[in-house]
Amino acid sequence: MFPGGPVADPAGSHHERRIRSFRPRRGRVTPGQGEALRRLWPQWGLDIDGLSRIDLGELFATAAGPRPGLPVVLEIGFGMGEATAQMAAADPGTGILAADVHTPGQGNLLALAERNGLDNVRVANGDAIILLREMLAPASLSGLRVFFPDPWPKKRHHKRRLIQPEFIELAATRLRPGALLHCATDWEPYAEQMLEVLSASPAFDNSQADGGYTPRPDFRPLTKFEGQGLHKGHLVHDLIFRRNDT
Numbered sequence: 198m199f200p201g202g203p204v205a206d207p208a209g210s211h212h213e214r215r216i217r218s219f220r221p222r223r224g225r226v227t228p229g230q231g232e233a234l235r236r237l238w239p240q241w242g243l244d245i246d247g248l249s250r251i252d253l254g255e256l257f258a259t260a261a262g263p264r265p266g267l268p269v270v271l272e273i274g275f276g277m278g279e280a281t282a283q284m285a286a287a288d289p290g291t292g293i294l295a296a297d298v299h300t301p302g303q304g305n306l307l308a309l310a311e312r313n314g315l316d317n318v319r320v321a322n323g324d325a326i327i328l329l330r331e332m333l334a335p336a337s338l339s340g341l342r343v344f345f346p347d348p349w350p351k352k353r354h355h356k357r358r359l360i361q362p363e364f365i366e367l368a369a370t371r372l373r374p375g376a377l378l379h380c381a382t383d384w385e386p387y388a389e390q391m392l393e394v395l396s397a398s399p400a401f402d403n404s405q406a407d408g409g410y411t412p413r414p415d416f417r418p419l420t421k422f423e424g425q426g427l428h429k430g431h432l433v434h435d436l437i438f439r440r441n442d443t
């Protein structure tokens with residue numbers, strides 16, 4: 198589709214079919230997004246093929262060379278990437294590895310990163326679970342962000358929700374002690390599920406002393422999906438948990 202750009206279903210033939218937390222979303226790629234994909238993907242893009250371990254220092258290399266020891270935060274499901282770019286601009290000393298399957302959003306984030314001179318953003322294409330499980334080393338991440346994951350409101354689809362015990366166990370192995378796991382959702386029943394699953398995990402401690410939700414932190418910009426939820430009158434909940442030493 199885009200010569201040298203992201204490929205469709207990069208891990209499809211190498212990994213067993215699992216219940217996916219996303220739906221394939223084609224979406225229309227604008228000329229600007231297509232141009233960004235063609236030009237910037239070879240430099241800043243990564244297909245999640247599940248085949249090799251990533252050296253994060255190399256992945257975030259700049260013209261000045263690799264950046265070993267750079268703290269790296271994974272964001273799963275960045276959508277159009279506006280919030281991702283803003284958070285990356287506010288924190289240039291942290292690498293942001295942003296994963297999604299949404300091609301227009303990948304192009305949009307690449308274009309935003311270039312326009313704003315962000316050399317700390319890398320865009321991963323494919324299933325972030327395969328990225329975590331097969332491609333990231335244990336204790337390699339300094340943070341994980343999951344903002345407005347697909348709520349899958351129908352009961353028969355609940356198994357597709359990202360935040361559940363198995364995923365949290367996997368995330369715990371990839372996060373180093375002290376790393377923050379930050380989730381946000383505008384779907385009340387999913388917020389309750391997140392709080393229940395995270396509170397039950399021995400690997401994480403709630404950053405809120407009362408064991409509840411975190412007041413919306415001002416460092417998290419409004420996301421596109423959040424804006425739509427607020428417009429519908431939804432309440433938004435943030436949850437910030439810290440990876441402990443266990």
Ligand SMILES: C[S@@+](CC[C@H](N)C(=O)[O-])C[C@H]1O[C@@H](n2cnc3c(N)ncnc32)[C@H](O)[C@@H]1O
Pocket residue numbers: 218219220222273274275276277296297298299323324325326344345346347348359420421422423
């Ligand atoms: C509801 S959207 C929210 C996007 C954005 N965070 C926002 O708030 O506007 C959820 C996004 O997560 C992505 N997603 C869901 N599961 C994923 C997975 N396992 N790996 C990568 N992306 C995923 C979807 O493709 C979708 O773009």
